[in-house]
Amino acid sequence: STPEPALTNSADAELHAIELQFKTDVAQSGERISQLLPQFEQLTPSQQSKLLILMAVSRLYAARFDEALTLLKRAEARTTDRGQLAQIFNFRATTFMALRRFQDALQTVQQTLNLLPKLDDAVKRDAYLRIADIYEKLDAFEEMERYARRMLALTSDSDIRDRCYAQFTLVNAEFHQSSQALPVLVEQVQSVKAYCQQQGFPLMVAMSNKLLGRLLLKQDDLASAEQYLQQALAQYQHFAFAVEITSTQALLAQVYLAAFRVKDAAEMAKMVVDAESSPMVYQPRKDAFEVLAKIAEQQQDYEQAVHYLQAYAQLSGLLYDERQLKATAYQAAKFQAQQQQEQLQQLSREREFYLANAALQEKAHHNMLLFISVLAVSVLLLAIMLMIGLQQKRRYMRLSRFDGMTGIYNRETGQRLGEERFIKALSCAQPYALVLFDLDKFKCINDNFGHATGDWVLRKVTEVLKAEVRNTHIFARFGGEEFAIIMPNTELETAAALAEQYRLLLAAINTSKSGHQFNVSASFGVSGCINTDLSLDPLINRADLALYRAKASGRNAVAIETGLTKPLTVAMMT
Numbered sequence: 001s002t003p004e005p006a007l008t009n010s011a012d013a014e015l016h017a018i019e020l021q022f023k024t025d026v027a028q029s030g031e032r033i034s035q036l037l038p039q040f041e042q043l044t045p046s047q048q049s050k051l052l053i054l055m056a057v058s059r060l061y062a063a064r065f066d067e068a069l070t071l072l073k074r075a076e077a078r079t080t081d082r083g084q085l086a087q088i089f090n091f092r093a094t095t096f097m098a099l100r101r102f103q104d105a106l107q108t109v110q111q112t113l114n115l116l117p118k119l120d121d122a123v124k125r126d127a128y129l130r131i132a133d134i135y136e137k138l139d140a141f142e143e144m145e146r147y148a149r150r151m152l153a154l155t156s157d158s159d160i161r162d163r164c165y166a167q168f169t170l171v172n173a174e175f176h177q178s179s180q181a182l183p184v185l186v187e188q189v190q191s192v193k194a195y196c197q198q199q200g201f202p203l204m205v206a207m208s209n210k211l212l213g214r215l216l217l218k219q220d221d222l223a224s225a226e227q228y229l230q231q232a233l234a235q236y237q238h239f240a241f242a243v244e245i246t247s248t249q250a251l252l253a254q255v256y257l258a259a260f261r262v263k264d265a266a267e268m269a270k271m272v273v274d275a276e277s278s279p280m281v282y283q284p285r286k287d288a289f290e291v292l293a294k295i296a297e298q299q300q301d302y303e304q305a306v307h308y309l310q311a312y313a314q315l316s317g318l319l320y321d322e323r324q325l326k327a328t329a330y331q332a333a334k335f336q337a338q339q340q341q342e343q344l345q346q347l348s349r350e351r352e353f354y355l356a357n358a359a360l361q362e363k364a365h366h367n368m369l370l371f372i373s374v375l376a377v378s379v380l381l382l383a384i385m386l387m388i389g390l391q392q393k394r395r396y397m398r399l400s401r402f403d404g405m406t407g408i409y410n411r412e413t414g415q416r417l418g419e420e421r422f423i424k425a426l427s428c429a430q431p432y433a434l435v436l437f438d439l440d441k442f443k444c445i446n447d448n449f450g451h452a453t454g455d456w457v458l459r460k461v462t463e464v465l466k467a468e469v470r471n472t473h474i475f476a477r478f479g480g481e482e483f484a485i486i487m488p489n490t491e492l493e494t495a496a497a498l499a500e501q502y503r504l505l506l507a508a509i510n511t512s513k514s515g516h517q518f519n520v521s522a523s524f525g526v527s528g529c530i531n532t533d534l535s536l537d538p539l540i541n542r543a544d545l546a547l548y549r550a551k552a553s554g555r556n557a558v559a560i561e562t563g564l565t566k567p568l569t570v571a572m573m574t
C-alpha cells in the first residue's frame, strides 16, 4: 500500500532529526528509533532503509556488531540510492573494523570508493572521513592524511561540520606521523578545537581535548594535560563513548603517575582494567597495566607487579598480533587496488586499441571511397573514349559506305544493297531493273576546264538526279564518271523511261555556275531481270553492254539490253 504523504513527510523529518541527534545524544536517539519502529510497515522502502541504518548505528555504538551487520544488509536490500548505499558501506566498514575483519573492511572501503565518482560532495566527504578513520585504526597514517586532505578540499565555508571533522582528522594524522614539532601541533589542535567549539560540535571538542592532553603529557606539561584530559573525559561520559572513556582514563593514569599522584593514578588505571575488554581498548589496558605494575613495584609489592606485568605482556602480544593482522590486510588491500588499477589500465589500452582500429577502418573506408571515385572516373573516361571510338567508327563506316565527293553510295555499298533487294525480289517474283550511265567525253571537260570543273560536274549531276531518283531506288557512284541507279520492283520499260527522263535532265544542266559554258551529257544502259538471273552481276553486265552500245551509237542516248536472243534497241538521241 502507498504510504500517506503526511506520514511520509513526517517520517522523513523524524529520521533526519534522529540522524542529527546521533552526533550529540546517542541515548535519546535510540529512544526515538523505538518510537518509530511500530510504523515500519507504513514507511517507504527508502525510509525503511534509513531507519534500519540508524538502528544498525545504535547497535554499532552498543558493540553489537553482528546485529549491526544484519541490519545493514536489510537496509542495503531496500535502497538503490547511491548516497544511501555509500552510507551503508561506510557503517559496514566501521563494523568490520570493530570485528577486526580488516580485509573485509578495506574491501568495503573500495566498494564505497567505486560508488563515489557519481555522488555529490557531501556524500564524498562523509565517505572520506570514515575511510580516514579506518586507515587510522589500521595504523596507515599516510592514507589517513590523504583522505583527510581530500575531504578538506571538498569543503566550503558553509560545510562547517565537515570542515571541523576534516581539520581534526588532518591534525590527528600529522600527530600519528610526528610530521610536526609538538608545540606546532598543540597550536594547530587548539585552533581546530576553537573552530569546532564555536560551531557547536562537542564530539570534536572532546577529541581535541584528548589529543591536547596526549601532546602535553609528551611535553611533560602535566597540569595542562590533566586539565584537557579531564575535560575530554567529562565530554565522552556525556556521549557514553565507552572506548574513548577508557582510553582517556588510561592517559590520565599516566599523567598522575608522572606527577607522583600515585593514588589517583592507581584509581584511574583500575577503572581502565576493570572496564569491559575488547580489542578496541587493548592499548589503553596495556598502558594501565604498565602504570599499575610500576606502582606495585614502587610499593615493593613484587607479586602484584609480576601479575600486572604478565597482563601487560599478554596485551603487548595481542597488540603485536593485531598490528601484524592489520599490516597484512593493508598490504593485501593495496595489492588488490594495484591489480584493479592494472585492470583499468588494460581496459584503457583496449580502448586505445579499439580507437586505433576504428581510425584504421575509417582510413580503409576513405581509401575505398577514393578507389571507387577513381574507378568511376576511369569508367567515365572509358565510356567517353568508347563513344568517341563509336563516333569515329560510325564516321569511318559512313566514309566507307558513301562516296566522298558526291555523298551518294559508293560502288560496294550500292552493289551490296542492290544484291539484298535482288534476293528479296527473286523470292517474291518481283520485277527488277538497273540503269548504268557514264558521262560523255568527260576527259575533255577535265582537259579543257580543269579538274575542279570536272569535280563540279560530278557533284552537279548527282545533285540534279538525287532530287529525281525514287526513294526506293539505289543511287551509287560506280567509279570515275560512271553511276548506277538500281531499281527494285521496277519493270524494264519503266526503268528505260526513267533513264530517258534523267538523260534529258543532265543534258539540260546549265554549267555557267562552274565559270565555264559547255554541254553535259551522259550515255545510259538499262537492263532488267530475267528468269536465268541468280544475282545482280548478269544485270550489271547487260547494262554495261547496253551502255557500250549507247556510247557507240554516238553518246547522249539510252540503250536497253533485255538478255533475250534478240536484243531490243530503244530510241537513241544525239
Ligand SMILES: Nc1nc2c(ncn2[C@@H]2O[C@H](COP(=O)(O)OP(=O)(O)OP(=O)(O)O)[C@@H](O)[C@H]2O)c(=O)[nH]1
Pocket (backbone or CB within 6 Å): 438, 439, 440, 441, 442, 443, 444, 446, 450, 451, 452, 453, 454, 455, 458, 479, 480, 481, 551, 555
Ligand atoms: N575531274 C575528275 N575527273 C575524273 C574523276 N574520275 C575520273 N576522271 C577522269 O575522267 C576521264 C574519263 O575519261 P575516259 O575514260 O577516256 O572517257 P571519256 O573522256 O568520258 O569519254 P567517253 O566515256 O568515251 O565518252 C579521265 O580523264 C579521268 O581522269 C574525278 O573524280 N574527277
